[in-house]
Amino acid sequence: MRIADLVGRRVAVWGFGREGRAALRALRARLGAQPLVLFCPAAEAEAARAFDPPLQVQTAEPDTAVLAGFDVVVKSPGISAYAPAVLGAQARGTRITSGTALWFAERTDARVVAVTGTKGKSTTTALIAHLARGLGVRTALAGNIGMPLLELLDAQAQLWAVELSSFQTGEAGPLELGVVTSLYEEHLDWHGSRERYVADKLRLADAARTLLVNGTQETLLARTAAHPQRILFGVPEGWHLREGAICRAGEPVFAVADLPVPGEHNALNACAALAALEAMGYDARAAAPALARFRALPHRLQPLGERDGRRWINDSISTTPQATLAALASLGDAEVVVIVGGHDRGLDWSEFVEAVSWQPRLALVAQGANGPRIARALREAETVGEVVQAATLEEAVARARALAPAGGVVLLSPGAPSFDQFHDYAERGRHFAELAGFDPLAISGIDGLGVA
Template sequence: MRISQLDGRAVGLWGWGREGRAAWRAIRARLPSLPLTLFCSEGEAADAAALGDALLRPRTGADAEALAALDVVVKSPGISPYRPEALAAAAHGTVFVGGTAQWFAERPDARTLCVTGTKGKSTTTALLAHLLRAAGVRTALAGNIGLPLLELLDAEAEAWAIELSSYQTGDVAASGTRPGIAVVTNVFPEHLDWHGSEARYVADKLALLTAGRPRIAVLNAEDPRLAALDLPDSEVRWYGRGDGWHLRGDALYRGDEAVLDTAGLPLPGRHNRGNLCAALTALDAFGLDAAALAPHARGFLPLPHRLQALGERDGLRWVNDSISTTPHAGIAALQLYPGPRTAILVGGHDRGLDWGVFADYVRRHPPGVVATMGQNGPRIFEALREAAAEGGFALRQAADLEAAVAAARAALGPGGGVLLLSPGAPSFGPYRDYAERGRHFARLGGFDPDAIAAIPGLGIA
């Protein structure tokens, strides 16, 4: 739905975070006289009122009746369309649309490289932008990575590297615009509270492919869900197998051609080097010589809160992986920092994910300490009791991050080691987002939280 199609309709905004404010600005720029109802919190209502927009009417609480009174609601990504009040309003005819859908509808000719996946989507998107720019292509880096697309509605770029969460993939299909290239790194259960079930999460995540019908789909051959897909409307290019971009130990190959030794790249962990394979496959699909661009990965600046080495304090290496929101991400972190001198901090907002796979891993590859924390900390603690006894690692339970840090340091004792924040769960509750959680971890270690927080390359360059 284009913004011009909102004219003359009863329109609401639901959510007043960065995405909500970007939607307001975009609508105002094109429809300055359109009345808007804003559903938000009390504090956000005061912030919105301070803008001086007489046609923006904030109200707290979005019930089914209020939503059903509107023709269209522009919804922020974090608000699930499966909430009862949204479903009830939709049944009465209210149309829910996201800012991502509006951007795609407004920019059908943009050359887009859309990236999603349970793990690796941010790094893959940022790598794409970095390598496109190394090729001299004017590139936008935007989307779920930290810059709403609507903030760049009227900007021009030769390529758009766009990260999409599972909350946004359906928006692309809803826009009626086919993405040029769609990259999917992997699919594991996540965000079950938003989607309502694992099956719906998988369907929503894969909507970028199944409903979006990209011209070219770049897929990870090592992911069984992706390998089983049939995409008759898309050309599929695989990475992670012998006829495409793949790894042999630390060596990066395109088919049988050895291209690069990845050992010295600023991409911690084998999974991040797999993200490089995804980015290079997308670059080939875009029409560039990816093999010639691959060495430019040496100049990539890693993203914050993703296996970010903060430094050393009192013999401990502090590693901030606050972006980790699934048990699989915690496993990937332990693969990079294995052994009895590693203490991992896990837990946070409870989405109902199964921690059995994590328990199996630490039973077979025990760290020194696992400290649980947060809302689902007690549930994780119980899930790991047997694994701790069999694997021989220390298991500690704490109420919050500060207490978990203290418990982990005490359990490690003297002699150095790694203190690894890789929660495997969202930060909701005590923190606004994973970045705030990562900054708190940095402060606890005596590091400057502002110095570790910037995302390199956002916007157009």
């Protein structure tokens, strides 16, 4: 469905976040004075009316009957496609679409590399854009990474590096290359079950002419085996890691130690980015030296600096226990106090507990809604390192500062969403930085969003 198809139809936008505002701008630019309705919380109503004065703003949560009164509803990604009101309206004939779907319908000319994965998708997408630009390729960096695609509706680029969340993969149109970096449990509250999450994540395979997959993950290999044009990274015949180097087949190309973002998982993300460029026909070997100039994304194993004789690292993006384990692995033998916990969505922490139970140089501060559950599991496993509880992030940072030895590391890597205390992971990361004694605004920008 293209925006021109909405002329003369009853159209609503649901959500007034950045995605919703991008949709409103695009619709108003193409549909002129056509009536539009916005569903948003009452706290956002005044700002919405100032943003688009002709807009009809409704602050009540729409139910099936209300949504069914529209021909088309443009939904923001955070609203579950499986919400009863959404499913009910669809059953009555309402078309539910999104900014992502509208962009793909409008921009069938774009050469797109779309990246998804439970973890690694943002860094991999940013690496693709960074490396492509290093080759002189005019590249757009957009999507779930922080710039809605509709904000770039009329922009021109030779290559589009697009991050898609599991909420968006089913909305992508035909594209040249899809990349899947990893697959673990996440967002079960939105998808309703692990199986549905996995199925939704892998809907990217349906849109992608060629599919690039992490060959180190058995689940991904099994679930994508039927794709007619599948290629792998992380395996000896492609871009992979060996003996401290990023290699192409048998050839070492770049030293992992020279990569500015720490951890084997980030080196594997670099392999994915190089493999993606190669699959799109670019000279990945020539691009590889630019890896040394890549800057860590905010809230993703982001070194903040030193305070009180301790190093502070912000990994607020970590919303699964596996991501926390990857963060800890990146720090080697350092003495670490890790802050874990947050919104409880029922994920299994047993693998995490088993992995850390033998690490005597590790202390853990379990905070937030699922903090008591995590702390209890750690204590029942007779964890070697010290385990303490804290109700809030403020208390957790204070406890971590007291626990961390001089020269040690305080790591925020919660392994859980932020919604028990914060609007999102970025707000949590900024608050952590502030509590640690750093400027929260100085750590927040993502380099390279848009076209360059």
